[in-house]
Amino acid sequence: MTAAALGKVLGGIPGLSITLIESEAIGTVGVGEATIPRIHAFNAMLGLDENAFVRETCATYKLGIEFVDWLRPGHRYVHPFGRYGLDMMGIEFHHFWLKAQEAGESEPLDSFSIAAMAGKAGKFARPRPDQPNSPLSKLAYAFQFDASRYAHFLRGYAEKLGVRRIEGRIVDVVQDGESGFVDAVRLENGETVAGELFVDCSGFRSLLLGQTLGVPFTDWTKWLPCDRAIAVPCELGGDHEPLTRSTARPAGWQWRIPLQHRIGNGHVYSSAHMDDGEAEDLLLANLDAAPIAEPIRLRFTAGYRTRAWEKNVVALGLAAGFLEPLESTAIHLVQVGIARLLTLFPTTAFTPNEIARYNLEHENEYRDIRDFLVLHYLATERDDTEFWRYCRNLEPPPAVAEKIAMFESSGRVFRENNELFTETSWLSVMAGQGITAGGYHPMTDTLGLDETRKRLAHIRQVVSAAVTQMPTQEEFLTVNGGAIR
Numbered sequence: 001m002t003a004a005a006l007g008k009v010l011g012g013i014p015g016l017s018i019t020l021i022e023s024e025a026i027g028t029v030g031v032g033e034a035t036i037p038r039i040h041a042f043n044a045m046l047g048l049d050e051n052a053f054v055r056e057t058c059a060t061y062k063l064g065i066e067f068v069d070w071l072r073p074g075h076r077y078v079h080p081f082g083r084y085g086l087d088m089m090g091i092e093f094h095h096f097w098l099k100a101q102e103a104g105e106s107e108p109l110d111s112f113s114i115a116a117m118a119g120k121a122g123k124f125a126r127p128r129p130d131q132p133n134s135p136l137s138k139l140a141y142a143f144q145f146d147a148s149r150y151a152h153f154l155r156g157y158a159e160k161l162g163v164r165r166i167e168g169r170i171v172d173v174v175q176d177g178e179s180g181f182v183d184a185v186r187l188e189n190g191e192t193v194a195g196e197l198f199v200d201c202s203g204f205r206s207l208l209l210g211q212t213l214g215v216p217f218t219d220w221t222k223w224l225p226c227d228r229a230i231a232v233p234c235e236l237g238g239d240h241e242p243l244t245r246s247t248a249r250p251a252g253w254q255w256r257i258p259l260q261h262r263i264g265n266g267h268v269y270s271s272a273h274m275d276d277g278e279a280e281d282l283l284l285a286n287l288d289a290a291p292i293a294e295p296i297r298l299r300f301t302a303g304y305r306t307r308a309w310e311k312n313v314v315a316l317g318l319a320a321g322f323l324e325p326l327e328s329t330a331i332h333l334v335q336v337g338i339a340r341l342l343t344l345f346p347t348t349a350f351t352p353n354e355i356a357r358y359n360l361e362h363e364n365e366y367r368d369i370r371d372f373l374v375l376h377y378l379a380t381e382r383d384d385t386e387f388w389r390y391c392r393n394l395e396p397p398p399a400v401a402e403k404i405a406m407f408e409s410s411g412r413v414f415r416e417n418n419e420l421f422t423e424t425s426w427l428s429v430m431a432g433q434g435i436t437a438g439g440y441h442p443m444t445d446t447l448g449l450d451e452t453r454k455r456l457a458h459i460r461q462v463v464s465a466a467v468t469q470m471p472t473q474e475e476f477l478t479v480n481g482g483a484i485r
């Protein structure tokens with residue numbers, strides 16, 4: 001992603017050359033398949049044709065995440081992309097929903113989201129901004145794809161733009177004796193590659209930023225205790241909904257990401273609460289079809305490198321930090337890191353202001369996403385295992401506590417600065433995880449209860465009618481040339 005984007009945006013600068021060093025012997029982490037709608041901005045910046053990209057990466061569409069058994073066993077809700085219902089009289093839709101709930105209505109929020117309803121029905125269509133009165137006008141979507149194919153696709157793209165790719169293993173890093181800046185990296189075959197700016201995309205190793213420059217890692221295990229994952233793909237089976245599914249397990253959760261040619265599965269768990277053998281058995285016992293590869297085991301720590309930019313090294317991806325894939329944010333973090341690097345692209349003077357700004361935004365992004373992830377664990381009725389008892393009794397990070405308190409007192413949801421997850425996302429997970437709003441906006445009372453009920457029923461009906469008219473995801477892929485066969 002980095003080589004492709006830098007090649008595209010900076011490739012024309014006279015005298016500038018970009019070298020990508022990768023080692024097939026080391027390989028990539030090999031998982032990471034679900035994205036969020038912001039990926040459109042990245043693909044559009046590269047000028048990718050969406051149908052070709054979908055075909056090349058065996059992608060499916062994603063309208064949100066379905067959370068199963070998170071509140072309590074047997075319960076499910078969708079965190080959809082896009083918005084719920086329709087704001088009325090300048091008041092956010094959910095206040096009317098809360099008012100109806102207080103009066104005894106039980107219709108879940110899902111019924112008012114076209115993404116949630118279409119997702120559950122296995123339907124998909126692109127947004128129709130030309131139909132402003134239809135809920136389709138505001139549909140938002142992302143992709144689920146084979147990350148290795150995406151990387152391969154972008155490698156070819158970068159090479160066409162003149163990026164030089166070297167296959168080889170970095171075994172040594174040469175630093176300037178005085179400044180500590182990285183001057184060059186040395187490869188196993190003896191070749192030395194010098195540079196002025198180094199982008200560390202070496203994964204969990206964090207070869208330049210962590211190992212060479214010693215930038216410390218801030219550990220968030222106390223808030224996000226999961227520290228292991230086992231991933232295994234299986235044959236296609238079960239439903240074909242354009243949704244990522246996350247099912248709570250006794251010491252963590254399991255993902256299910258259906259692609260066109262297989263389903264990606266993984267079990268994320270806390271090693272303090274479950275051993276690896278049990279975790280693997282549980283994963284293999286809960287697949288939709290036969291596994292098609294050996295399970296791979298991964299270890300990680302939730303947290304981030306305190307500074308992602310140090311001297312002349314900028315780390316992106318796993319080299320800069322890790323937050324579990326509960327809300328599919330890692331590829332997004334790579335993408336925003338690239339965008340920020342391009343915005344603050346340095347001269348060889350490496351002015352501290354640019355570096356400080358980069359690091360401040362890096363920290364804010366990781367912290368905001370961490371807070372949203374913690375909400376999923378904290379707000380649960382589950383107390384059936386030691387893990388869930390630990391999670392539900394966590395002391396929330398201050399911003400989470402404030403958001404919950406606000407919702408509990410008045411049903412209001414607010415978004416902090418530029419944080420990635422919007423009010424709709426916070427609402428979705430707070431309501432989905434069973435947090436009860438203690439009130440609603442008083443202005444909704446200008447609309448009587450009967451009229452409120454009537455309008456909610458109408459919105460539900462419009463959503464449902466729009467879903468009926470949408471094609472299934474398979475039909476959509478075939479008609480638009482995204483299908484792989």
Ligand SMILES: Cc1cc2nc3c(=O)[nH]c(=O)nc-3n(C[C@H](O)[C@H](O)[C@H](O)COP(=O)(O)OP(=O)(O)OC[C@H]3O[C@@H](n4cnc5c(N)ncnc54)[C@H](O)[C@@H]3O)c2cc1C
Pocket residue numbers: 021022023024026027028029030031032033034035147168169170171201202203204205207229231266298300316317318319325328329330331332334
């Ligand atoms: C369990 C799990 C599930 C995930 N699920 C999702 C998801 O659903 N959605 C999402 O957005 N993200 C997800 N991610 C994150 C996603 O996988 C990563 O963000 C993405 O793969 C990018 O990884 P990376 O390039 O930083 O590191 P890697 O994939 O590890 O790549 C590191 C690269 O550095 C090279 N390298 C390392 N050391 C050397 C060396 N010494 N010499 C030469 N080359 C070297 C390797 O060859 C490789 O090419 C998940 C991650 C994990 C662990």
